[in-house]
Amino acid sequence: MGKTISEKILAEASGQKEVSAGQIVWVQVGRAMMDDILGPRVEIAEKLRELGNKVWDPEKVVIISDHYTPPASIKQAEIVKFTRDWAREYGVEKYYEFAGPCHQVMAETGNVIPGTVVLGTDSHTCMGGALGAFASGVGSTEMLGILAVGQTWLKVPETIKVVWEGALRDGVMAKDISLKTIGTIGHAGATYKAVEYMGSVISALPMDERMAITNMAVEMGAKVGLMPTDEVTKAYLERIGVKDYKVYSSDEDAAFCETYAFDASALTPQVACPHSVDNVTDAGNVREVPIHQAYLGSCTGGRLNDIKMAAQLLKGKKIHSGLRMLVSPASKPIWKAADEAGYLKILAEAGAVILAPTCGVCVGLHSGLIAGGENCISSSNRNFIGRMGSKQGNIYLGSPLTVAASAVTGHITDPRELLQGDPTWVN
Amino acid sequence: MGELTGKALKYGDNINTDIISPPQYMELSIEEASAYSMSAVDPEFSARVRPGDFFVAENNLGSGSSRETSPLTLKYLGIHVVVARSYARIFYRNCINVGIIPLICEKSNQIEDGDELKADIEGGRILNLTKNESYECESLPEHIMAIIHVGGLFQYLKGKGR
Numbered sequence: 001m002g003k004t005i006s007e008k009i010l011a012e013a014s015g016q017k018e019v020s021a022g023q024i025v026w027v028q029v030g031r032a033m034m035d036d037i038l039g040p041r042v043e044i045a046e047k048l049r050e051l052g053n054k055v056w057d058p059e060k061v062v063i064i065s066d067h068y069t070p071p072a073s074i075k076q077a078e079i080v081k082f083t084r085d086w087a088r089e090y091g092v093e094k095y096y097e098f099a100g101p102c103h104q105v106m107a108e109t110g111n112v113i114p115g116t117v118v119l120g121t122d123s124h125t126c127m128g129g130a131l132g133a134f135a136s137g138v139g140s141t142e143m144l145g146i147l148a149v150g151q152t153w154l155k156v157p158e159t160i161k162v163v164w165e166g167a168l169r170d171g172v173m174a175k176d177i178s179l180k181t182i183g184t185i186g187h188a189g190a191t192y193k194a195v196e197y198m199g200s201v202i203s204a205l206p207m208d209e210r211m212a213i214t215n216m217a218v219e220m221g222a223k224v225g226l227m228p229t230d231e232v233t234k235a236y237l238e239r240i241g242v243k244d245y246k247v248y249s250s251d252e253d254a255a256f257c258e259t260y261a262f263d264a265s266a267l268t269p270q271v272a273c274p275h276s277v278d279n280v281t282d283a284g285n286v287r288e289v290p291i292h293q294a295y296l297g298s299c300t301g302g303r304l305n306d307i308k309m310a311a312q313l314l315k316g317k318k319i320h321s322g323l324r325m326l327v328s329p330a331s332k333p334i335w336k337a338a339d340e341a342g343y344l345k346i347l348a349e350a351g352a353v354i355l356a357p358t359c360g361v362c363v364g365l366h367s368g369l370i371a372g373g374e375n376c377i378s379s380s381n382r383n384f385i386g387r388m389g390s391k392q393g394n395i396y397l398g399s400p401l402t403v404a405a406s407a408v409t410g411h412i413t414d415p416r417e418l419l420q421g422d423p424t425w426v427n
Numbered sequence: 428m429g430e431l432t433g434k435a436l437k438y439g440d441n442i443n444t445d446i447i448s449p450p451q452y453m454e455l456s457i458e459e460a461s462a463y464s465m466s467a468v469d470p471e472f473s474a475r476v477r478p479g480d481f482f483v484a485e486n487n488l489g490s491g492s493s494r495e496t497s498p499l500t501l502k503y504l505g506i507h508v509v510v511a512r513s514y515a516r517i518f519y520r521n522c523i524n525v526g527i528i529p530l531i532c533e534k535s536n537q538i539e540d541g542d543e544l545k546a547d548i549e550g551g552r553i554l555n556l557t558k559n560e561s562y563e564c565e566s567l568p569e570h571i572m573a574i575i576h577v578g579g580l581f582q583y584l585k586g587k588g589r
């Protein structure tokens with residue numbers, strides 16, 4: 001019987017010849033990531049003292065202050081300072097601040113290594129599966145244990161296979177693939193399981209787009225969202241200087257618990273409606289929803305390709321009056337690259353406001369919250385009630401193009417309506 | 428551990444971590460933030476919960492964030508047992524790790540708010556004293572019981588001399 005990527009990585013990480021879904025294994029952790037909001041300050045700092053008071057291997061620990069940067073209050077500033085001081089005290093040199101949402105920072109600083117186990121105190125850690133790592137979110141006490149001994153127990157997950165064949169049409173992005181998949185499998189349809197995305201469409205996607213898909217695997221309850229490591233992955237890794245890694249792929253005869261097949265040629269822009277991520281429909285079906293805030297950013301939808309797409313659509317256009325468009329590039333290097341390419345200028349000329357690379361808007365901590373009765377269209381990953389501000393506000397999730405198109409018209413808009421007849425358009 | 432009794436606080440499907448721990452209050456301590464827990468669906472929650480009460484939901488309890496502040500808040504408010512038909516993965520692990528017992532009970536939908544419950548953890552059973560009914564729960568694997576018995580992962584690791 002063949003093995004899945006998850007089974008192969010977890011066999012290696014637990015020092016066994018082979019393991020199978022359902023087995024409980026103790027694994028060696030390749031990278032342990034903490035952010036500021038759920039990092040050392042929650043349970044960890046205090047209790048690590050009683051567990052030997054040192055980190056098993058500071059080189060394998062990464063700490064990223066992203067949620068409370070820039071701090072909007074003294075309390076937030078204190079949390080960032082605490083996190084920074086803690087990193088220093090325990091010899092963690094891989095400390096990043098104001099660098100962008102943790103998952104993007106992890107990926108672009110070469111801390112997500114194919115074939116290894118990456119665990120972080122943030123549920124979207126599963127994004128790292130786009131680079132072939134077994135990446136997953138854990139809680140604080142579990143992280144405490146990992147920091148003390150470098151290991152934790154995991155149940156080897158069953159794997160759901162998600163195949164996307166065909167070709168994406170103009171105006172349709174990976175985010176639409178992501179939302180369509182979640183709408184079909186459901187909010188809890190992959191709980192405890194791994195999801196492996198494959199097919200000609202996935203292979204044709206650039207790294208930026210792939211990450212928008214694996215990032216949201218947890219929105220179906222999945223433990224990890226994996227993709228095959230191919231030439232695109234290898235080129236990305238080479239560019240950021242990651243050289244030593246092992247590539248695993250699922251065997252032909254590996255056991256998948258379920259298979260879903262989708263036709264990308266039939267896919268249209270998708271929107272997840274309040275207040276759950278699987279409440280998905282065609283963007284065209286909710287065009288009457290007026291928009292008050294358009295958010296382009298986050299670890300899901302703030303990468304260079306996302307900003308480029310939005311800029312192409314917004315070039316020479318103005319955002320609708322009375323609406324605010326906020327843009328937060330997903331990291332400092334992305335901010336800089338988007339600036340150098342002229343995308344930020346285009347967005348600013350259209351009327352958007354460019355923010356720091358941060359988590360702030362995505363999770364309603366600072367930089368732009370919504371009021372009761374306001375609707376936000378967002379390229380981020382979660383539309384739970386109250387997440388971006390008032391509990392009486394509504395969050396709709398869409399692709400960066402859908403966000404940009406809606407910002408122009410003032411209501412939820414299928415971006416293809418604005419792209420039709422534009423000869424300069426290239427997706 | 429034996430038997431635990433308490434009143435049910437009952438909710439439905441998809442009670443996520445943004446509801447249990449609203450992100451806007453996460454810079455506060457668990458104690459301060461607990462006043463806002465569940466406020467999106469039950470503004471009275473923190474006022475009406477009593478130590479020993481059971482937190483009961485239906486499907487997919489605890490979806491969303493990895494924030495352990497959610498089970499820590501429930502624990503701070505005195506909840507030792509949560510009951511649901513199914514859980515999101517990280518929340519389930521976090522409950523165990525902080526020392527809350529997460530029971531998987533297919534019949535949790537038969538429990539109503541205010542019902543008096545009695546849980547037999549080892550026997551994998553919940554008695555509804557108000558309705559005079561009994562519900563079976565999935566038994567917890569041995570390695571998880573070992574963690575629960577000592578009160579959470581921290582105590583477990585400490586006991587192992589780590």
Ligand code: SF4
Pocket residue numbers: 066067101102103122124298299300358359362363380381
């Ligand atoms: S951008 Fe949003 S989803 Fe991503 S890490 Fe930050 S808060 Fe979480």
